[in-house]
Amino acid sequence: MPFIPHTEDDEREMLAVIGAPSIEALFDEIPANLRVQSLEGLPSGLSELEVMQLMAARARADGRPLCFIGAGAYEHHIPAAVWSTITRGEFYSAYTPYQAEASQGTLQSIYEYQSMMARLTGMQVSNASLYDGATAVAEACLMAVRANRRSQAARILLPRSLHPHYRAVTLAMTLNQDLTFDTLPYVRDAGHMSVDSLAVHDGQDITALVIQQPNFFGVFEEVDALTDWAHARGALVIAVVNPISLALLKPPGEWGAKGADIVVGEGQPLGCPLSSGGPYFGFMTTRMQHVRQMPGRIVGATVDADGRPGFSLTLQAREQHIRRAKATSNICTNQGLLMMAGTLYLALMGAEGLERVAAASMARTAELVAALTAIPHVRRAFARPGFHEAVVTLERPVAPVLAALAQRGIQGGLDLADYYPELGAALLVCATETKTSADIDAYASALSEALRSARAA
Amino acid sequence: MSLALREKLIFDYSRPGRGARGQWPPVPAGAAPEGIPAGLERRTRPQLPEVSELDTVRHYTRLSQLNFSIDTHFYPLGSCTMKYNPRACNAAALLPEFAGRHPLAPVTHGQGFLACMYELQEMLKAVTGMRGVALSPLAGAHGEFAGVAMIRAYHRARGDLARDEIIVPQAAHGTNPATATMCGCVAREVAVGADGDVDLEALRAVVGAKTAGIMLTNPSTLGVFERRIEEVARIVHQAGGLLYYDGANLNAILGKVRPGDMGFDAIHMNLHKTFATPHGGGGPGAGAVGVSARLLPFLPVPIVERGAEQPLYRWLGERELPQSIGRLTGFGGNAGVLLRAYVYMRMLGREGMRRVGEYATLNANYLSARLQQVGFEAAYPQRRASHEFILTLKRAEQDYGVTAMDVAKRLLDLGFHAPTTYFPLLISECLLIEPTETESKQTLDAFVAAMAQILREAQEDPEQLHGAPHRLPVRRLDDVRAARELNLIYQEAGG
Numbered sequence: 016m017p018f019i020p021h022t023e024d025d026e027r028e029m030l031a032v033i034g035a036p037s038i039e040a041l042f043d044e045i046p047a048n049l050r051v052q053s054l055e056g057l058p059s060g061l062s063e064l065e066v067m068q069l070m071a072a073r074a075r076a077d078g079r080p081l082c083f084i085g086a087g088a089y090e091h092h093i094p095a096a097v098w099s100t101i102t103r104g105e106f107y108s109a110y111t112p113y114q115a116e117a118s119q120g121t122l123q124s125i126y127e128y129q130s131m132m133a134r135l136t137g138m139q140v141s142n143a144s145l146y147d148g149a150t151a152v153a154e155a156c157l158m159a160v161r162a163n164r165r166s167q168a169a170r171i172l173l174p175r176s177l178h179p180h181y182r183a184v185t186l187a188m189t190l191n192q193d194l195t196f197d198t199l200p201y202v203r204d205a206g207h208m209s210v211d212s213l214a215v216h217d218g219q220d221i222t223a224l225v226i227q228q229p230n231f232f233g234v235f236e237e238v239d240a241l242t243d244w245a246h247a248r249g250a251l252v253i254a255v256v257n258p259i260s261l262a263l264l265k266p267p268g269e270w271g272a273k274g275a276d277i278v279v280g281e282g283q284p285l286g287c288p289l290s291s292g293g294p295y296f297g298f299m300t301t302r303m304q305h306v307r308q309m310p311g312r313i314v315g316a317t318v319d320a321d322g323r324p325g326f327s328l329t330l331q332a333r334e335q336h337i338r339r340a341k342a343t344s345n346i347c348t349n350q351g352l353l354m355m356a357g358t359l360y361l362a363l364m365g366a367e368g369l370e371r372v373a374a375a376s377m378a379r380t381a382e383l384v385a386a387l388t389a390i391p392h393v394r395r396a397f398a399r400p401g402f403h404e405a406v407v408t409l410e411r412p413v414a415p416v417l418a419a420l421a422q423r424g425i426q427g428g429l430d431l432a433d434y435y436p437e438l439g440a441a442l443l444v445c446a447t448e449t450k451t452s453a454d455i456d457a458y459a460s461a462l463s464e465a466l467r468s469a470r471a472a
Numbered sequence: 473m474s475l476a477l478r479e480k481l482i483f484d485y486s487r488p489g490r491g492a493r494g495q496w497p498p499v500p501a502g503a504a505p506e507g508i509p510a511g512l513e514r515r516t517r518p519q520l521p522e523v524s525e526l527d528t529v530r531h532y533t534r535l536s537q538l539n540f541s542i543d544t545h546f547y548p549l550g551s552c553t554m555k556y557n558p559r560a561c562n563a564a565a566l567l568p569e570f571a572g573r574h575p576l577a578p579v580t581h582g583q584g585f586l587a588c589m590y591e592l593q594e595m596l597k598a599v600t601g602m603r604g605v606a607l608s609p610l611a612g613a614h615g616e617f618a619g620v621a622m623i624r625a626y627h628r629a630r631g632d633l634a635r636d637e638i639i640v641p642q643a644a645h646g647t648n649p650a651t652a653t654m655c656g657c658v659a660r661e662v663a664v665g666a667d668g669d670v671d672l673e674a675l676r677a678v679v680g681a682k683t684a685g686i687m688l689t690n691p692s693t694l695g696v697f698e699r700r701i702e703e704v705a706r707i708v709h710q711a712g713g714l715l716y717y718d719g720a721n722l723n724a725i726l727g728k729v730r731p732g733d734m735g736f737d738a739i740h741m742n743l744h745k746t747f748a749t750p751h752g753g754g755g756p757g758a759g760a761v762g763v764s765a766r767l768l769p770f771l772p773v774p775i776v777e778r779g780a781e782q783p784l785y786r787w788l789g790e791r792e793l794p795q796s797i798g799r800l801t802g803f804g805g806n807a808g809v810l811l812r813a814y815v816y817m818r819m820l821g822r823e824g825m826r827r828v829g830e831y832a833t834l835n836a837n838y839l840s841a842r843l844q845q846v847g848f849e850a851a852y853p854q855r856r857a858s859h860e861f862i863l864t865l866k867r868a869e870q871d872y873g874v875t876a877m878d879v880a881k882r883l884l885d886l887g888f889h890a891p892t893t894y895f896p897l898l899i900s901e902c903l904l905i906e907p908t909e910t911e912s913k914q915t916l917d918a919f920v921a922a923m924a925q926i927l928r929e930a931q932e933d934p935e936q937l938h939g940a941p942h943r944l945p946v947r948r949l950d951d952v953r954a955a956r957e958l959n960l961i962y963q964e965a966g967g
Contacts, residue, residue: 016824016827016831017558017819017820017824018555018556018558018748018819018820018824018909018910019827019828019831019909019910020910020911020912021831021834021912021913025912025913026834028913029834029835029838029913030834032838032841032842032845033834033837033838033841034841035837038830038831038833038834041830041833041834041837041856042728042729042833042856043856044696044697044699044855044856045697045699045725045728045729046699046701046702049701049702049729049733049734050728050729051727051728051729051730051733051826054598054599054727054822054825054826055598056594056595056597056598057595057598057599057817057821057822057825058595058818058821058822059821059822059823060818060819060820060821060822060823060824061818061819061821062819063560063819066560066564066815066818066819067560067563067564069818070564070567070570070588070811070815071567072584073584073585073587073588074567074568074569074570074584075569075584076583076584076587077569077570077573077581077582077583077584077585078569078581079568079569079572080577080581082572082574082577084574084576084577086576087802087803088574088575088576088802088803090572090574092495092497094492094495094525096492096495096525096528096529098566099529100528100529100532100533100536101532102562103533103536104541104542104543104544105536105537105539105540105541105543105544106532106536106539106541106752106753107541107543107557107562107750107752107753108541108542108543108554108557108750108751109539109540109541109542109751109752109753110547110549110552110554110751110753110754110889111751111753111754111755112753112754114540114880114884114889114890115946115949116881116884116941116944116945116946116947116948116949117539117540117545117884117889117890117941117944118538118539118540118753119535119538119539119944119945119946120535120536120537120538120539121535121539121753121754123479123481123535123538124532124535124753126481126960126961126962127481127482127483127962129960129961130483130961130962131518131520131521133961134518134519134520134961135518135520139960139961140958140960140961141960141961143754144754144755146610146611146614146801147610147801147802147803148802149799149801149802150610150614150800150801150802178802180799180802180803181802183798183799184798184799184800184801184802186798187621187772187797187798187799187800188617188654188800190621190656190797190798191621191624191654191655191656191657192654192656193656235508235509235512238512239511261514261518262514262518263508263513263514264508264512264513264514265511265512265513265514265515266514266518269515281802288566288571288572288808289571289572289573289574289575290565290570290571290572290573290807290808291570291573291574291575291577291582291585291803291804291807291808292575292801292802292803292804292805292806292807293575293610293756293801293802293803293804293805293806293807293808293809294610294755294756294806294807294808294809295802296756303958306958306960312754313960314960315954315955315958315959315960316954316959316960317949317950317951317953317954317957317959318949318950318953319946319947319948319949319950320939320947320948320949320950321947323478323946323947325945325946325949326949327949327951327954329951329954329955329958329960330955330958332955334646335613335646335647335649335650336645336646336647336895337646338646338650339646339649339650339659340649340650340652340653340658340659341653342646342650342653344650344654345613345616345617345647345650345651345653345654346611346613346614347611347612347613347646347647348611348612348613348742348744348751348754348755348756348757349611349754349755349756350610350752350754350755350756351751351752351753351754351755351756352750352752352753352754352755352756353752353755353756354754354755355532355752355753358532359528359532361520361521362482362492362520362521362523362527362528362531362532363492363495363523363525363528364492364495364496364520365491365492365520365521365522365523366517366518366519366520366522367491367496367517367522368491368492368493368495368496369518369520370517371496371497371499372496372497374499375497375498375499377507378499381507400507400508400509401507417578418578418580421578421580421581422580426574426577426578426581429576448497448499
C-alpha cells in the first residue's frame with residue numbers, strides 16, 4: 016500500500032479499540048446510496064520506478080529547446096544552493112507558521128524576505144507573498160480602492176502596455192466588486208504611454224494609476240511624470256515591476272516627487288524555474304500608512320515570554336481566518352516556498368550580483384535585437400529604449416515563422432497578433448544572461464532562413 | 473542536530489565587498505549599461521546582504537532546523553491534511569525539461585507535460601464525480617473564488633440577477649465568507665444542530681430568491697459527515713441556488729463518496745492536502761476546480777484538451793470557452809505542483825486512492841477512541857469521526873485553568889506539532905486533530921502517551937503548561953507587542 020504503513024496486526028488492534036468490525040463500518044453514517052461502487056477511469060497504481068520511467072519519457076518528449084520567450088516569465092540562472100536548501104524537509108514539508116514557537120525558521124526567513132523586498136523596491140513594508148504577478152496586480156487594485164479614501168469612484172487607469180494577462184486576471188478577479196477600468200493608450204511608434212494622453216482624464220475622480228516598468232513591450236515608461244500626474248489628482252500609484260530590473264532602475268519608492276504607493280510584481284525571476292507557469296510568487300510592498308489595507312500574511316519581530324527576540328505572524332485582523340467576510344482578501348495559502356527561493360536568490364546575488372544579471376540580460380537583448388534587425392525587413396517596433404525585451408516586426412505573419420523555428424528547437428518569442436493586432440506581424444523577444452552569442456547567432460540564422468524559405472514558398 | 477537554538481539575521485553576516493561571486497554572471501558591474509534614459513537609473517544600491525555562498529547555505533540550513541515539519545515531526549493539524557509528501561513527486565517535477573519549460577512555449581514543445589495535465593484533469597473528474605475540471609487556480613481560496621464566480625456567472629447568464637447571497641454554516645472556514653465578499657456577495661450564516669449537522673429548518677428559513685448558493689465542507693469542519701446532504705442539496709436547488717463543495721476535507725472520503733454524487737455543482741480540491749504536495753511553509757498550493765454539467769461553460773481558462781490529430785494536446789482559452797469566468801492566473805497554474813499531484817495519483821492508482829479515505833478514517837477514529845480512554849472529551853462522542861475529530865478542553869479549563877493553547881504549546885515540548893486550536897469557533901477550548909493515513913499506529917500511540925502526560929500535568933503542575941513551551945527556540949511570543957510596535961523589516965542599528 017503506497018504511503019500507508021499499517022500492518023494487518025495494527026489494523027486489527029485499532030478496530031478492536033474503536034469497537035468496529037471493519038474499516039467499512041467506519042463509513043456507516045454515509046447514506047449507502049452515496050457510496051462509490053467503482054472508480055472507473057482511474058488507472059491502477061505504479062511503483063516509483065515505473066512512474067519515474069513514465070515521467071522521464073514525457074520529459075524527453077518536451078525536450079530542451081532554446082528559449083527566447085519572456086513576456087512575464089524569464090529564464091535566469093538559478094544557483095544550485097537555492098533549491099538544494101529550500102527543498103530541505105524542514106522548509107518543504109512545514110505548514111504555515113501559525114505555531115510560531117515551532118516555526119521560527121520560516122518566520123525569520125519571511126522577515127528577511129520582507130526586508131530585502133522593501134529595500135529593493137524602496138518601500139517600507141512587504142507581505143509574505145501573493146500567488147503570482149497577475150493576481151498581485153488585481154489585489155493591488157482592490158487595496159487601492161480601500162486605501163484611497165479621498166476617491167469615491169473606484170476607477171483604475173490601466174495602461175494598454177500592461178501585460179495582457181495581468182489585465183485579464185485583474186478584470187476577472189474584480190468583476191463583482193464594482194470597479195471601473197479605463198485603458199490608457201501607448202504611443203504607437205515609441206511603445207510607452209505619454210503623459211499628454213492622460214489629459215482626457217483630467218477632472219475625473221481617479222482612484223489609482225497602474226504603471227508597469229518596464230512595460231509589457233520591455234519599454235521604459237516615464238515613471239516620474241506619470242507618478243506626479245497621478246498624485247496631483249489624488250490618485251494612488253500602483254507600480255508593477257520586474258525585480259531584477261530594480262538593480263539598475265530607480266525603485267518605485269523614488270518615482271516622482273513622492274514615490275509610488277503600492278508596488279507589486281512577479282517574483283519568478285528570483286530563483287524560480289519557468290516550470291510551465293508556476294509555482295511562482297507575487298510580491299507586494301507598500302508604505303507603512305497602508306499596511307492595514309495590505310492583503311496576505313505579514314511577519315513581525317517581537318519578544319518571547321523571557322524577553323528574547325523572536326518572530327510571529329502579525330496584523331492578522333486583516334485576514335480571513337480572523338475577519339472572515341470583512342477580510343482584506345480571501346487569500347490563505349500563498350507561495351511560501353517560492354518566496355524562500357527568492358530570499359536565497361537575493362542573498363546569493365546581493366546588489367552587485369543582481370546588477371550583473373540585469374546588465375548582462377540587457378546586453379544580450381541588445382545583441383539579439385541587433386542580430387535580428389540585420390535581417391532584411393526585420394525591424395524594431397519601438398524607438399524608445401527598454402530593458403531585456405523588445406518587439407520586432409516581420410514582413411509576414413509570425414505564427415508560421417515561429418512554427419518553423421520550433422521545428423529546429425528554437426522558441427523565437429511571443430507572437431503578438433492576438434494581443435496587439437494593430438502592431439501587424441509583431442514578435443516579443445527576450446534574451447537573458449543565460450543566452451550566449453552562439454545561441455543568438457543560431458536564432459538569427461534560423462530566422463533568416465525561415466523568412467527566406469517562406470518568401471520562396 | 474543543531475546546538476544553536478537561535479540564528480542571527482542574514483544581514484548580520486554581511487560584510488562590504490563580500491559576495492557569492494561564483495554565482496554571478498560574467499559581465500562587468502558598476503556603471504549602468506547604455507540604454508537607460510537619464511533620470512530612470514537607480515542612484516543608490518539596495519542594501520541587500522553581502523554574503524558568501526557558505527554564509528547563505530549555513531544560515532538557511534540553521535533556520536530550517538528551527539522548524540517543525542512533516543519530515544521531522546508528527547503534525548496532526550486539523551483541516552490541513554499534513555500527510556507525507558513523497559519524494560518521487562518532487563524529483564519528477566524538477567526534471568530539467570519540466571522545470572525549464574516556458575509557460576508560453578508552443579504546445580509542440582510540451583506534449584509530455586500537457587499529457588500529464590490532461591490525465592490529471594481526467595483522474596480528478598473520476599475521483600470527484602464532476603463533469604469538468606480546470607487546474608489553474610493556485611490555492612484553495614483561489615479555487616473557492618473560481619467556484620463562486622462560476623455560480624454568479626451561471627445565474628447572470630440566466631438573467632437571474634438578484635442572487636447575491638452565499639450561505640455558509642456557522643463553523644465554515646474563514647475563506648468561505650471572505651470568498652463570498654470577494655465575489656460581491658453577502659455571506660449568510662446558517663446554524664448547525666447539536667449533532668453537528670446543518671439545521672435544516674434554519675436552512676429552509678434562509679434560502680430564497682436571493683440565494684446564489686451554499687458553501688459546504690463534507691465531512692464538515694466539525695469532523696463529522698453531513699448525513700442529510702441530499703436533503704440539503706434538494707432544499708438549495710429547489711430555491712434556485714447551487715452547491716459549492718469546499719474540498720479541504722476531501723481526504724476523508726477519497727475513493728468512498730464523490731462530491732458529484734452528493735449533488736454539488738462546483739468544488740475545489742486542495743492538491744496540497746489530499747494529493748500530498750508539500751505545504752512549503754505556507755504555500756504553494758493548487759486549487760483545481762470541478763463542476764457539474766450546468767457550470768461547464770463557465771470554467772476558468774486555460775484548460776487542456778485532447779484532440780484527434782497531432783499535436784494531441786492543446787490549451788483551450790477564452791476563444792473556445794466564451795462564457796468562461798476568464799483567466800485567474802498569469803499563466804496556466806501552479807504546474808510544478810500539478811505535476812507532483814499527478815505523480816502521487818499515478819502511484820496510488822484506483823486501489824490506493826480508496827485506501828486513503830479508509831486509513832485516514834481508521835487513524836482518526838482510533839486516535840479519538842484512545843484519547844477518550846485516557847480522559848479527554850470528544851465534542852461529538854456519539855458520532856463517527858471522519859478523517860479528523862474535535863476534543864474540547866472546557867472541563868480542564870474549568871477544573872485546572874488549563875486551556876487548549878496550553879495543551880498545544882506543551883505538545884511542542886514533547887516533540888509533536890500542535891493540532892489546530894480554537895477552530896471551529898463553535899466549540900470552546902477545542903483541538904481539531906487530523907492524523908492522516910500516512911502515520912503508523914506506533915506514532916499515534918506515542919501521541920496518546922504525550923497527551924496523557926499533559927492531562928496529568930494539568931492536574932498536578934498546571935504551571936508547567938501555562939509556561940510551555942520550555943524546550944523550543946523561543947517561548948510564547950508577545951503577539952500584542954508585535955502588532956502594536958510594528959517591526960516588519962530590518963533596520964541597521966542607528967539607521
